Amino acid sequence: MHPALQAVLTIVIGLGGCIGYFWFSNQLFDKVLFPARGPNIGRNIRRAEMIRPWLFLFPAIFALGLYLAYPVVATFWLSLTDRDQGGAFVGLANYQQMLREAKFWEAIRNNMLWLVVVPAASTAFGLLAAQLTDRISWGNIAKSLIFMPMAISFVGASVIWKLVYDFRPIGQEQIGILNAFWVWLGGEPQTWLTITPWNNFLLMVVLIWIQTGFAMVILGAALRGIPEETVEAAIVDGANPFQIFFKIKVPQIRSTIVVVWTTITLVVLKIFDIVLAMTNGQWQTQVLANYMYDKLFRAFDWGVGSAAAMVIMLLVSPILVWNVINARREMR
Amino acid sequence: MEGMAGQKSHLTWAVHISVALLVALWLFPTVGLLVSSFRTAEQISNSGWWSAFSAQKGQLPAIRISGDERQEDGLYVIDGNLFGTAETTLSAWGTSSREPEAYEPDTEVELKDGWVLGVASSGDFRLSAPQSFEGERLPRVFATATTPPEFTLENYGNVLFGTTAGAGVGQAFLNTLTVSIPATVIPILVAAFAAYALAWMEFPGRALLIAAVVALLVVPLQLALIPLLQLHNTIGIGKGYLGVWLAHTGFGLPLAIYLLRNYMVGLPKDIIENARVDGASDFQIFTKIVLPLSFPALASFAIFQFLWTWNDLLVALVFLGTDDDRLVLTARLVNLMGSRGGQWEILATSAFVSIVVPLVVFFAMQKYLVRGLLAGSVK
Numbered sequence: 001m002h003p004a005l006q007a008v009l010t011i012v013i014g015l016g017g018c019i020g021y022f023w024f025s026n027q028l029f030d031k032v033l034f035p036a037r038g039p040n041i042g043r044n045i046r047r048a049e050m051i052r053p054w055l056f057l058f059p060a061i062f063a064l065g066l067y068l069a070y071p072v073v074a075t076f077w078l079s080l081t082d083r084d085q086g087g088a089f090v091g092l093a094n095y096q097q098m099l100r101e102a103k104f105w106e107a108i109r110n111n112m113l114w115l116v117v118v119p120a121a122s123t124a125f126g127l128l129a130a131q132l133t134d135r136i137s138w139g140n141i142a143k144s145l146i147f148m149p150m151a152i153s154f155v156g157a158s159v160i161w162k163l164v165y166d167f168r169p170i171g172q173e174q175i176g177i178l179n180a181f182w183v184w185l186g187g188e189p190q191t192w193l194t195i196t197p198w199n200n201f202l203l204m205v206v207l208i209w210i211q212t213g214f215a216m217v218i219l220g221a222a223l224r225g226i227p228e229e230t231v232e233a234a235i236v237d238g239a240n241p242f243q244i245f246f247k248i249k250v251p252q253i254r255s256t257i258v259v260v261w262t263t264i265t266l267v268v269l270k271i272f273d274i275v276l277a278m279t280n281g282q283w284q285t286q287v288l289a290n291y292m293y294d295k296l297f298r299a300f301d302w303g304v305g306s307a308a309a310m311v312i313m314l315l316v317s318p319i320l321v322w323n324v325i326n327a328r329r330e331m332r
Numbered sequence: 333m334e335g336m337a338g339q340k341s342h343l344t345w346a347v348h349i350s351v352a353l354l355v356a357l358w359l360f361p362t363v364g365l366l367v368s369s370f371r372t373a374e375q376i377s378n379s380g381w382w383s384a385f386s387a388q389k390g391q392l393p394a395i396r397i398s399g400d401e402r403q404e405d406g407l408y409v410i411d412g413n414l415f416g417t418a419e420t421t422l423s424a425w426g427t428s429s430r431e432p433e434a435y436e437p438d439t440e441v442e443l444k445d446g447w448v449l450g451v452a453s454s455g456d457f458r459l460s461a462p463q464s465f466e467g468e469r470l471p472r473v474f475a476t477a478t479t480p481p482e483f484t485l486e487n488y489g490n491v492l493f494g495t496t497a498g499a500g501v502g503q504a505f506l507n508t509l510t511v512s513i514p515a516t517v518i519p520i521l522v523a524a525f526a527a528y529a530l531a532w533m534e535f536p537g538r539a540l541l542i543a544a545v546v547a548l549l550v551v552p553l554q555l556a557l558i559p560l561l562q563l564h565n566t567i568g569i570g571k572g573y574l575g576v577w578l579a580h581t582g583f584g585l586p587l588a589i590y591l592l593r594n595y596m597v598g599l600p601k602d603i604i605e606n607a608r609v610d611g612a613s614d615f616q617i618f619t620k621i622v623l624p625l626s627f628p629a630l631a632s633f634a635i636f637q638f639l640w641t642w643n644d645l646l647v648a649l650v651f652l653g654t655d656d657d658r659l660v661l662t663a664r665l666v667n668l669m670g671s672r673g674g675q676w677e678i679l680a681t682s683a684f685v686s687i688v689v690p691l692v693v694f695f696a697m698q699k700y701l702v703r704g705l706l707a708g709s710v711k
Contacts, residue, residue, distance in 0.1 A: 006573055007510040014518040014577075022525055026615040052614055053535040060526035060585055061541075066563075067556060067582020068548045074559035125354075132351045135344075142351050144698065146358045151694035152687045153643030155662040159669065159683035160361045163368065163676065168377075175380045175676070177364065209358065214705065221706050241343060270552050273645045277666050289554055297650070302558055309555045320550045327546040331539065 018059065025055050072313065079306035094303035104308070106284055107291040110200055111315075114271060114287065117201065119264040121208045123257060126215020130223055131245060133216075143220070147213035154210070154273035161206045162278060167191045196284040203285060206274050211267065215260045222256035223249060262319050269315050288312055368680040370483040376676045389423065389478045391432055397449075397459055397470045407460045414455040414473060419480040422453045425473055432474035443471060451475075487681040501682045503657060504664040508686075510573060511648060511660055512641035515580035516634055522581070523588030524630070528618045530589065531596040532604060542593070548586040556583070557650050564651070571653035579651050580644075584637045591636075594707050595629035596622055632704025635697050639690050661686035 029052065034044035082090045098104050129146050133139035149157060166176030170189055174180040179189045193199045226249055234248045250257070272289035279285045281294065288308060295305035367381040378390050399410040414422070426434035427443065435441055437453035447461040449471060457473070459465075492502045529535075530542055556579070564575045599622065607617050623630075641647075645662040652658050659667065665682055672678050694701065 007514050010514045010574070010577060011517050014514060015521060018518075018521040022521075022615070026613070030613065050535070053529045053533040053538075056525040056529035056533070056614075056618075057541070059522045060589060063522065063582050064545070064548055064585055067560065067579065068551050068586070069544075071556035071559040072551060074562075075555040078558060129351075129354055132347050132354070135347055136351060139351070142355045144695070145355050147698070148691065148694065149358065149362070150701075151639055151690040152362070153645070153662050153690070155645055155665045156643070156683050156687040159665060159679055160365045162669065163364055163381075163680065164361050166676075173379050175376060177360070177380065177382065180380050180382075209361070212358070217702055217705055266550055270554060272554075273662070276645070277669055289552075292554055293646075296558060306558060309552070309557075312552050312554055316550055316552055320547050323550060324543050324546050328539070328543055331542065 021059065022056070026052075029055065075306045075309050075313075078302055079310050081303060083300070083302045090303070094307040098304050098307050098311075103281075103286055103291060107281075107286040107288045107308075108311075110284075110286060111269070111288050113197075113200055114204055114207075114268045115265060117204050118207050118211065118268045119261045121204070122211035122215045122264050123219075123260055125208065125212040126217075126260065127219050127250075127257070129212065129216040130220035131249075134220060134223060143213075143216065146216055149210045150213045152210065154206075154271075155277050157206050157210055158274050158277035161202075161209070162193075165192045165202060193279055193285075194283045199279065199283055199285055203274055203278055206278075207268065207271060211264050215264065218260050219253065219256060222253040226252050262322070266316065266319060269312055288315075365680050365683055368676055369487055369684045370485070371677065372482075372484055372486070373675065373677045375482070376680075384483075385481050387419075387478050387480050390476070392475045392477055392479075394429070394472045394474050396472045397457060401465050404460075407462060408464050409458065409460045410465060410470070411456070411458040414451065414457055414475060415477070415479075420455060421478045422451060422455055422475050423478065424476040425451050427471050427473060429474060433476050447471070449473075487677045488685070491678060491681045491685060500656065500659065500664055501661070501685055504659050504661045505685060507652075507658060508642055508660040508662075511576050511580070511652070512638055514573075514577045515584070515641040516637045518577065519581045519584045519588050519637065520630060520634060523585055523592055523633070524623060524626070525618065526585075527589050527592035527596055528614075528622055530593045532617075532622070533614060545586050545589050545593075549590055551586075553583050553647065557646075561650060571651060573652065575651040576648060579647050580637075580641050583647070584640070587636065588633050591633050591704060591707055592626060592629050595626055599625055628700060628703060629707065631697065631700040632707065635693060635701050636704055638693060642690055 029048055034048040035041075038044075079094055080089055080091060081087045082093065129143070133142045133146075136142070152160070163175075164177050165179075166174075167179055167189055168174050168176075174183055174189055178192060183189055192202055230248055230252065231244060234244050239248070270289055271287055272293060275281055275285055275287050275290045276293070281287070281290050288311060292305050292308035292312070295301045295308060299305075364381045367384050368376055371381065371384055374393070375384065375388070379388055395414050397410065397412075397414075399412040401408050401410045403409070422437045424433035424436065426432045427441070427449065428434070435451075437451060440448055440450035442448050445461065445463070447459065449457065449459045451457045451473060455475070455477070459470070492505075530538060530545075560575075560579060561571075564570060564578075569575045569578070603621060604617055607621055612620070643662065645660075645666065648660040649663055652660065654663070661682075665679075665686055668679055668682055
């Protein structure tokens with residue numbers, strides 16, 4: 001069957017199935033199992049009200065459980081087994097093997113570098129852009145354009161930036177803007193993406209370029225939510241614009257800055273496409289997610305690959321816990 | 333804030349200039365790709381894209397002289413123009429690749445066998461000889477010339493419909509569309525029912541479920557790859573579109589439920605209570621009142637999910653496989669970067685084909701996207 005036809009069919013079956021499930025199950029409830037009439041009307045209504053939420057929730061819980069919760073457990077189990085021995089339990093052998101590999105430590109080191117640089121730079125640029133565009137007449141257009149990379153795929157962004165970093169041998173016209181600029185300054189053309197450790201930062205630039213718009217939008221909304229009086233009071237007291245920004249505004253949106261920072265941190269921990277597309281982890285640019293992909297789908301070593309996935313999970317879990325605590329506090 | 337800007341007008345100027353710089357910096361890389369996609373391979377490798385708008389001075393590829401000979405004063409003559417366009421200006425020329433800039437324009441040069449070749453700065457040439465050119469190989473001219481800016485749509489034709497150049501980009505475009513539309517539509521309804529239950533129905537364990545959704549929101553999908561691939565193989569789905577749709581649905585649900593629940597909780601309580609008093613069932617309240625009112629949140633999520641599934645690489649690679657006819661645009665691009673790394677006319681055009689749909693969605697629906705972002709993270 002042609003995939004497009006299959007897609008249309010899937011939409012029809014999927015949507016129809018969902019609607020059918022919800023409608024029929026509710027009908028079954030109200031008309032057959034617990035009708036709101038007859039001798040047991042009170043009991044029936046109470047029972048229906050007790051069970052109905054689960055009717056609404058069942059498809060979602062099923063999908064979440066199967067596609068997100070179960071894999072966490074399954075991956076943990078896989079990380080303790082060896083595929084070559086038919087899935088036999090090998091304890092922590094995979095982790096030990098992973099810890100002995102230089103590539104793993106390279107990935108850890110680079111990931112830590114990414115973790116520090118990208119959220120910091122994106123948040124800083126985002127804050128700057130939000131503050132500056134807030135005051136000017138064409139601010140919304142400027143915001144749109146800075147926000148735009150958000151819509152571009154990591155792979156598309158990699159192509160865009162690979163053109164920026166392009167290298168032509170000395171004597172030829174440089175077609176990458178970075179080398180053109182470098183040569184104009186009097187340098188020799190460089191193959192930027194092979195120069196350790198700077199190539200790591202050049203990869204980070206791509207993600208910063210994408211994430212700054214996100215930071216700007218969120219922080220911009222927070223800045224606009226700051227009570228006017230606090231700013232006005234500061235002006236009356238003779239504060240200069242920089243003092244107002246750093247001493248009055250930034251402290252008031254600190255919690256939003258933390259949210260932005262952690263959201264970008266989550267993206268960074270899973271970063272994969274950019275590294276795969278631009279260097280594929282060569283020249284000391286490996287990161288955890290790409291290391292894991294290498295192990296899973298190139299070396300077919302599911303044990304070590306799963307162990308690497310568990311490391312990513314471990315790095316994410318503080319944010320997970322923090323998010324859950326925050327969400328619970330808000331609900332009270 | 334206005335007071336501040338009014339007081340210090342030099343600062344206002346500084347703000348305008350900094351924003352202009354920032355925007356230029358952010359736009360520059362993308363514009364480079366866009367401009368490159370409209371240039372020929374030669375133009376791209378001869379000069380940076382930023383010089384595409386000005387007249388270019390450069391060495392043209394060798395042009396072999398051709399034309400019909402005629403007789404004039406006892407000489408055999410071929411004349412004509414080297415260039416197709418009138419705006420090209422010759423600054424130097426030569427007849428050997430070793431000395432491509434040997435002669436000035438408007439000079440006549442004697443070649444072998446009494447042949448005389450003259451090239452004017454307009455590109456007009458005149459080749460004469462005492463005997464016929466019949467059966468002879470005519471000379472090549474190496475020209476250094478200034479050509480006007482020129483753009484072409486040829487790359488797009490090649491990439492989308494050609495069979496060799498960017499083979500498979502057109503197919504990949506369809507594949508991506510096939511992946512992302514069902515993967516956007518299916519989770520919405522499932523999530524909406526669950527969100528309603530979590531927002532407006534009372535039952536034990538509700539708080540725990542909400543906490544679980546928040547937790548699953550950040551679980552890296554890297555963990556799901558192998559177990560789910562094994563599961564798909566066991567139940568007979570294997571690698572294919574169905575698997576990708578299911579995976580995207582599963583991975584998109586936490587955000588969908590979270591966004592929709594946050595929105596639904598904020599709907600006015602009176603409307604829902606009143607409907608309950610009037611004897612409406614939860615199913616009716618949901619379909620008749622809550623769902624229509626939640627349209628902005630549904631739109632926000634739909635845009636997120638569409639952008640995410642369209643731009644995704646990892647899920648497609650793992651669950652759809654790497655067969656050539658099944659590659660999505662992102663996977664095709666990664667392949668092209670490997671196999672045609674230097675052919676920027678193909679890479680740039682393919683990349684632009686892949687980002688144009690998200691960009692259109694982005695600019696058309698920005699309002700909902702921003703709203704969704706705010707609801708998703710500031711709460």
